[in-house]
Each structure stands twice: as C-alpha cells, then as structure tokens.
Amino acid sequence: MTAAVAASGLAVAYGGGRPALERVEFELAxxxxxxVLGPNGGGKTTLFRALTGELAPLRGTVSVAxxxxxxxxxxxxxxxxxxxxxLDVALMGSLANGRWWLPARRSDRATARAALDRVGLADxxxxxxxxxxxxxxxxxxxxxxxxxxxxxxxxxxPLAGVDPASAERIERxxxxxxxxxxxxxxxxxxVDSARAFDRVLCVNHDQIAFxxxxxxxxxxxxxxxxxxxxxxxxxxxxxxxxxxVTVQHHHHDH
Amino acid sequence: xxxxxxxxxxxxxxxxxxxxxxxxxxxxxxAGGLLGAWIVLRRLAxxxxxxxxxxxxxxxxxxxxxxxxxxxxLAVALGYAGGVERAGxxxxxxxxxxxxLLLVVALAGGVVLASDVFESGAAxxxxxxGTALGLGAGDLWIAAGAAAAALAATxxxxxxxxxxGFDGAGGExxxxxxxxxxxxxxxxxxxxxxxxxxxxxxxLVASLFVVPAATAxxxxxxxxGLLAAAVAVAVVQGAAGLYVxxxxxxxxxxxxxxxxxxxxxxxxxxxxxxxxxxxxxxEAA
Numbered sequence: 056m057t058a059a060v061a062a063s064g065l066a067v068a069y070g071g072g073r074p075a076l077e078r079v080e081f082e083l084a085x086x087x088x089x090x091v092l093g094p095n096g097g098g099k100t101t102l103f104r105a106l107t108g109e110l111a112p113l114r115g116t117v118s119v120a121x122x123x124x125x126x127x128x129x130x131x132x133x134x135x136x137x138x139x140x141x142l143d144v145a146l147m148g149s150l151a152n153g154r155w156w157l158p159a160r161r162s163d164r165a166t167a168r169a170a171l172d173r174v175g176l177a178d179x180x181x182x183x184x185x186x187x188x189x190x191x192x193x194x195x196x197x198x199x200x201x202x203x204x205x206x207x208x209x210x211x212x213p214l215a216g217v218d219p220a221s222a223e224r225i226e227r228x229x230x231x232x233x234x235x236x237x238x239x240x241x242x243x244x245x246v247d248s249a250r251a252f253d254r255v256l257c258v259n260h261d262q263i264a265f266x267x268x269x270x271x272x273x274x275x276x277x278x279x280x281x282x283x284x285x286x287x288x289x290x291x292x293x294x295x296x297x298x299x300v301t302v303q304h305h306h307h308d309h
Numbered sequence: 310x311x312x313x314x315x316x317x318x319x320x321x322x323x324x325x326x327x328x329x330x331x332x333x334x335x336x337x338x339x340a341g342g343l344l345g346a347w348i349v350l351r352r353l354a355x356x357x358x359x360x361x362x363x364x365x366x367x368x369x370x371x372x373x374x375x376x377x378x379x380x381x382x383l384a385v386a387l388g389y390a391g392g393v394e395r396a397g398x399x400x401x402x403x404x405x406x407x408x409x410l411l412l413v414v415a416l417a418g419g420v421v422l423a424s425d426v427f428e429s430g431a432a433x434x435x436x437x438x439g440t441a442l443g444l445g446a447g448d449l450w451i452a453a454g455a456a457a458a459a460l461a462a463t464x465x466x467x468x469x470x471x472x473x474g475f476d477g478a479g480g481e482x483x484x485x486x487x488x489x490x491x492x493x494x495x496x497x498x499x500x501x502x503x504x505x506x507x508x509x510x511x512x513l514v515a516s517l518f519v520v521p522a523a524t525a526x527x528x529x530x531x532x533x534g535l536l537a538a539a540v541a542v543a544v545v546q547g548a549a550g551l552y553v554x555x556x557x558x559x560x561x562x563x564x565x566x567x568x569x570x571x572x573x574x575x576x577x578x579x580x581x582x583x584x585x586x587x588x589x590x591x592e593a594a
Contacts, residue, residue, distance in 0.1 A: 104478075107481065107482045109481060109482075123482060123483070126481075127479065128476060132476075132478075133475055133479070134474065134475050134476070137350065137471075137474065137475045138350075138526075138530055138534070143471070143531075147471070147472045147479075147483060148483070150468060150469065150480075150483045151484050153484060155468060155469045155485050156465045156469070158468070183530060199479070203483060
C-alpha cells in the first residue's frame with residue numbers, strides 16, 4: 056500500500072506563533088476516504104493548508120502523492136458575486152497544467168464540459184456560479200477538481216447547508232472518485248456521516264484519534280475532540296458506535 | 310462662449326488640442342477600462358483612488374523644483390502599492406482607516422507644500438484635476454504605453470486573476486502564482502494611475518479606473534463582457550466629457566468625471582428597473 060497522503064509528527068503554526076495543530080500522524084491510501092472531525096478552531100482547515108503547501112510545517116513532515124491536491128473551500132467562501140459561469144469555474148481546473156498564461160484550449164473546454172456532465176450539471180454550464188444552489192456549487196467545484204485531475208481532494212465542509220437530495224448525489228460522487236483511485240479528505244461537523252468513510256481523524260489542536268470509524272467513534276474520543284460542544288446520545292448506532300450531535304455554529308475555523 | 314450654443318461634434322477632431330485630448334482619453338480608456346475591470350472585480354477601487362491622491366505631494370514638489378512629474382509620481386505610487394502589497398502579504402490588511410489617513414495626509418500635505426513652501430498658486434488646480442487640453446506628445450506616449458501594458462497583462466494574466474479573485478485558496482491550490490499575479494496587478498494600477506495624472510489629475514484618477522468598470526459591471530454577466538464594456542464606457546465617457554467641456558467651457562477632467570458618474574447612475578437605474586419588472590427566479594435545489 057502506497058500512501059496518497061501522509062503526515063508524521065506534524066505541527067503547523069501561523070506566522071511563528073504557537074502551533075494551531077500538532078502531533079498529527081496518519082497515512083491514507085490511494086482510493087480511500089478520510090473524514091476529519093473537530094470543533095471550530097480545532098485545526099481542520101489548518102491541516103488542509105499544510106497539505107496544499109500554503110503553510111509550511113513547523114515540525115514534522117507532510118507528503119501528498121501525485122502532484123498538487125485540489126482544495127475545495129466552503130462555497131460560501133468563494134466570491135458568489137463573481138461574473139463566472141459553471142463552465143468558467145470548471146475550466147479553471149486546467150490552470151493546473153502549469154501554463155496559466157496561455158488561453159484555454161479547445162481540448163480544455165471539452166474536458167471541462169465532460170466534467171460538468173459527470174457531476175450532472177451539463178445543462179447548467181452557462182449559469183452564473185453564484186446563482187446556483189449550494190449543492191450545485193459544490194458539484195461545480197468537484198468538476199474543477201476533476202478537470203485538474205487531482206489525485207488528492209481536500210474538501211472543507213462540502214455538505215454544510217446542502218439539501219439532502221444534493222448531499223446524496225455528492226456522496227455518490229465521492230464514492231466514484233474514490234473508486235478511481237483518488238484519495239478524499241473531507242472535513243465535517245456531522246459526526247453521523249463519518250461512519251461512511253474508510254478512516255476518521257479527530258483533531259482538537261492535537262490529534263485525538265485516527266483509525267477506522269468503528270474504532271474511533273467512541274464516547275471518550277468524541278468528548279475529547281469536541282469538549283462541551285457535543286451531546287453523545289445514549290442509543291448506539293446500527294454498527295455499535297456511539298451516536299452524537301455537535302452543538303455549534305457553522306463558521307470558519309483555522 | 311454662450312452655454313446654449315452647441316459646438317459642432319467635429320470640433321473634437323478638427324481642433325488640434327481637442328484631438329490630442331481625445332486620443333489621450335481613448336488610450337487611457339483602454340488602460341482604465343481593462344485595469345478598472347480587474348480593480349472592480351478584486352475590490353481595489355479605494356486602492357486605485359488612494360494611489361492617485363498619494364501622488365499629489367510628489368507632484369507639488371516636482372512642479373516647483375522642475376523635477377520630472379512623471380518620475381516623482383511613479384516613485385510615490387509604486388512606493389504606496391509596495392506598502393499595500395507588503396501589508397497584505399503579512400496578513401495585515403492595510404484597511405480602510407489606513408487608506409483614509411493616507412488620503413488626508415497626502416491632500417493636506419500637498420496643499421501645505423503648495424501654499425506655504427513652494428507658493429504653487431494656480432498649479433494646484435492642474436495637479437488635482439488635470440488639464441487634458443494642454444497635453445504633449447510625451448503624455449500620449451505614456452498613455453499608449455499604459456494601454457499596451459494593460460492589454461498585455463489582461464491577455465497573459467486574465468485567467469490567473471479570475472481564478473484567484475474568485476477563490477483565493479482554490480486558485481493557489483491550482484498552482485497559480487498568486488503573489489506574483491497580485492503584485493503585477495497592484496504595480497500596473499500604480500503605473501497606469503500615473504499615466505492618467507496629466508489628463509485627470511491626482512484626485513480624479515478613479516473617474517477613469519473605477520467608474521467605467523463599475524458601470525460595465527452592472528450591465529454584463531461575464532469577465533470578457535465586463536472587460537469589453539468597461540473599455541467602451543471609458544472611451545465614450547472620455548469623448549462625451551470632452552464635448553461637454555468644449556460646450557460649457559468647463560475643465561475637461563471634471564467634465565469627464567461628471568459624465569462618467571451620470572452614465573453609472575443611468576445604468577444603475579436601468580438595472581433596478583429591469584430587476585423590478587422581472588422578479589428573480591426561485592433558487593433551484
């Protein structure tokens with residue numbers, strides 16, 4: 056098994072300050088998915104910034120196989136007033152070929168159209184990105200990652216504020232992308248959804264736990280991860296792991 | 310001149326000084342329209358305005374000492390742009406307050422220098438509001454250089470500026486050289502603002518670099534459309550402003566600014582009327 060993403064003894068800080076995240080140690084194989092759980096400000100986005108290379112490790116190492124990972128911000132953090140269509144956004148993925156100063160080629164356009172078709176938005180190619188629903192926007196960003204042909208995808212709360220029908224479609228796409236051998240790292244607040252992933256990583260400044268969902272999703276780990284922000288339900292889930300809900304507001308964390 | 314008597318539109322090309330002003334404003338229209346589109350998209354309007362105003366004390370000193378006004382303004386504008394870029398890189402947005410403070414210091418400092426140190430007198434008006442009717446070949450060449458640079462940068466950097474402006478973190482993850490692209494944009498705005506000083510002065514730079522693109526932004530739905538429309542609006546406002554200046558014997562810089570503002574108001578009213586007539590569709594799931 057070759058690791059698509061690996062972190063070892065990783066500590067990351069902003070501008071020389073105290074580490075926002077430390078003692079991170081995990082490996083993720085190609086063709087598998089990782090759910091990153093943690094409270095607001097717990098270090099989920101910091102981990103992604105270290106994986107994109109935007110933040111250099113203070114200590115330890117990170118490695119990402121197969122070139123640049125794609126980063127999908129929460130769609131509310133993109134500029135929804137920008138005059139770009141769904142096709143324009145998908146086409147941005149072709150900038151990753153390294154020739155960003157050249158105009159898009161005909162073949163790039165064809166690739167972008169095919170990617171939009173794949174996420175079920177071929178008929179919305181000309182629509183303004185900001186006028187699409189939250190779930191459609193997330194699918195357009197997935198199309199951009201498909202055009203980029205990223206082997207590793209980092210998704211920041213992709214299902215926040217997405218309606219259930221769109222969420223189901225997006226989760227199906229996650230499965231397809233994983234089956235193609237891509238590695239997916241998804242941060243979320245939804246403890247219940249973590250069960251569907253191959254691995255779960257819990258962070259709260261420190262790494263709290265990493266492993267298969269059945270091993271990680273225990274009352275003790277969740278309480279250490281979320282502190283007072285979590286309510287663990289008494290009734291266990293279908294696979295014997297605990298069920299829990301987080302009580303917090305959705306706002307951007309570090 | 311009798312304000313009621315309309316001059317012939319052909320005067321704009323037949324009178325030599327008008328023709329020069331028209332060419333200058335058309336060239337600045339290309340630079341201002343193209344860069345203005347990026348300024349408006351990247352929310353740099355206040356920066357563009359501040360860059361122009363920041364040059365004022367430098368212009369006063371240059372004017373009084375016989376030093377090259379272009380070089381003095383360029384030094385101040387690039388210095389200011391560099392400061393903004395550095396602050397942004399360190400994660401410290403210079404912020405509206407710092408920009409407002411700079412505007413006050415530049416204007417007040419320039420006026421004190423002009424009235425008490427150099428006794429510049431009537432030159433102050435020219436430095437603040439420009440004099441499109443007294444331009445020389447050198448001014449035209451500088452404006453042509455600004456137009457060519459804006460066009461080349463838009464062709465080469467347009468895709469990168471769009472990707473980064475739309476989604477900074479996502480753009481960086483695509484491998485776009487975000488810092489270089491941002492530096493080039495701020496630097497180009499500073500250089501182009503200096504090129505516009507002879508025509509519209511330190512205070513009205515925004516009339517070429519913000520107003521036409523803001524008008525075009527209301528009327529277009531794509532980046533390409535915005536770029537084309539911003540250039541068209543800038544050129545039209547330049548020609549119409551010169552005509553008004555000839556008709557009312559008004560200074561051309563302020564006349565261009567007033568015409569540009571009226572075009573913006575007209576576009577805003579038309580957009581609002583259209584939105585009222587056709588309610589927005591319900592958001593799709």
